[in-house]
Amino acid sequence: MSTMSRTAGSSRDAHAGDRGFAHSGAADSSPADLSDDGGAVFEVPFEAFFGAGDEASSSPPFDSSSQTSLKKRLYAPTAEPDEAAEPQGDRYERSTVTRAARQSAREKSSAARQRPERSLKGRALGYLSRREYSRAELSRKLMPYTEDADGLEVLLDSLEREGWLSDARFAESVVHRRAARVGAGRIVSELKRHAVGETLIEEVSTQLRETELVRARAVWQKKYGQLPETPAERARQARFLAARGFSMSIIGKILKGIEDDWSDN
Structure with a gap:
């Protein structure tokens, strides 16, 4: 057994x-x-x-180390298939192409929203609807938008005939805006700069000289309000009034006999 x-x-x-x-x-x-x-x-x-x-x-x-490595492989989180397979360079290329396409779409949309190009007369009427212009000033504004100088002159003639453009109204608007603050010399210089006719300038100058002393007194009173007591103060007040465009004869009357003139009025 x-x-x-x-x-x-x-x-x-x-x-x-x-x-x-x-x-x-x-x-x-x-x-x-x-x-x-x-x-x-x-x-x-x-x-x-x-x-x-x-x-x-x-x-x-x-x-034990092999067992730990196996656990890491078994329980490690996995990426999505598309993200794991997509190279970094391809992702950058896609984002660049997407941005370019989006920018192109925005440009096309902006171009579609743009207004149609305005005509030369439309631009002129747009300027004149905001304020008065002299003929020379409006011509300078419109010149960058056309290469036909003769056509521009024809348009200006048409605007004058239709009453849209007037040098006389422009001169009147300048006097209305500036007479309360500056003298005749400044206003006449501005009208000459805008190439208003000599006849119109003479008319405006004559009109301003009639009220020059009253307007100069108002400007002086607002700034100083009392006669100068020293030569330095007199010179400072005289420079201020001269810079405003008042003549030296008007300045002398104000700084010498302003009290007598006021008592007469």
Whole structure:
């Protein structure tokens, strides 16, 4: 019976060796190596679950670092397929193309919203609707928008005939805006700069001279209000009135006899 047990044990050992298992025989094992029913407890390597035969025996022993690496690979978050596969350069190229397309769309939309180009007469009427212009001043404003000088003169003649353009109204508007603050000299200079006719300038100058003293008194009273007491103060007041365009004769009357003139009035 003992011989038969040893033969059966040897047969089981050989069969277990073919399957890659290592064990300790019942004859050589301690009582702790035996199962409850008296059989031998086999110690199965961990690699046996991932390979068989020679392939399993040739694998390196599994350690804790390998287990940690496996967990990282199994539980690491994965990127979306499109983002993971898209190269950085391609993403930059797409964004550049998108910006260019968006900019082109904005430019086309802006061009579509632009108003049609205004005619030369339309521009002239637009200027005249805001304030009065002299003929020479309006011509300078319109010149950048046309290369036909003769056509521009024809247009100005037409505007004068229709009552849209008038040098007389322009001179009147200048007097209305400036007479309360400056003298006849400044106003006449402005009219000459705008190429208003000499006849019209003479008429305006005569009109202004009639009220020059009254207007100069008002300007002086608002700035100083009392006669100068020293030569320096007199010179300062005289310079102020001269810079405003009043004549020296009017300035002298104001600074010398202003009280007598007022008492007469």
